[in-house]
Amino acid sequence: MVMNEENVKERLIQATMDLLKKEKSAKKLTARKIAETADANLAMINYYFKSKDELVSLAVNQLIEASGEKQEELDLKDQVPKERLITFLTAIADSTCEYAELTRPTIPYLLLEGEFDLSYQILPLIKECFNNQRDETECRVIAYQLVSFLQIAFYRGKDFERYSSIDVMNEHQRHQLCRVLVEDAVKE
Template sequence: MGNKETRNRLIEVTKRLLTEGNSLETLTARHISSEAGVNLAMINYCFKSKDELLKIAVEEIVATEFYKYVDVKSDNSTAKEQLRNILYHVCKAMLKYSSLTRMSIPYIMLNEEISLPYDIMPFIKKHYEGKKDETQCKVIAFHIVYTMQLIFYRSKDFFKYSGIDVDDEAMMEEFLDSQLDLFLGRE
């Protein structure tokens, strides 16, 4: 098995173990390597650390949730409604995997290239249909994505501050709607 195949196998096994409910506390590098059928040292060889492997696996899990709904289009839906549907499902995934996403959010926000807002840019552009230029749309997409990430990461502190519990699905949905109204306006 080549390095690329080993790397991919480790990611896939880690994703499977995480989605099967293994907690971060019980999921060890030894467990991952054993399930993948590779030498324990391959985790550090293919990734900087077990944490790097976990971060990649979590990102792929959430990205899968995003892309599951990004192609769901309705001729009757506005761009804002389509974006809301997608973000709602991503937020549900973030709730479902909250212990995992809380671990990866700081790394994504502080260390990775800013790329996640590009995923929602088509909806922002369509919503404004030429009323906002590219830069304005990028800033709006950035605000939506990074505000949501920060709120989910600091959900307990945000609840103390605002009284909004984004860990509760109904309150999360209400918060999502208020954010979209704030950044995209009411329809």
């Protein structure tokens, strides 16, 4: 029974992710459509996730995390640590923008209450950049600084653009921002 319950829960998450990739909008998703795609009872959404919004938020986060995992899987060993960090942050920023309508509403939660998953994900790269010349706390602060700054810049995109003339929705400018942030934070 437990195995079947996990199966239903995972099918609901996967169906939501598939629909989000297809629709690129949470507004077009209905609980009924998610349940139908997952071949699950509609009531299971509230049973496992309390609401459709919680399920959608979880699915969005998994899409972004999957982007980060894809970057980890790439053979970037030929790159110096700083370039790998820039590549990784750029990929996360690109995914965040690709799913902008979905990610923007989750940023306040991530900043105020969410786990520091992305900061932990980049921590090994930060440590590599400093070749063990900085202590653990300093590296953690730098990782959090990079992630939270990008989250705020994305969340307040228009205000940030007025202030800095950097449009985070513009790919070239976004990539340049990631490079500048890393270059500034990781001075060797």
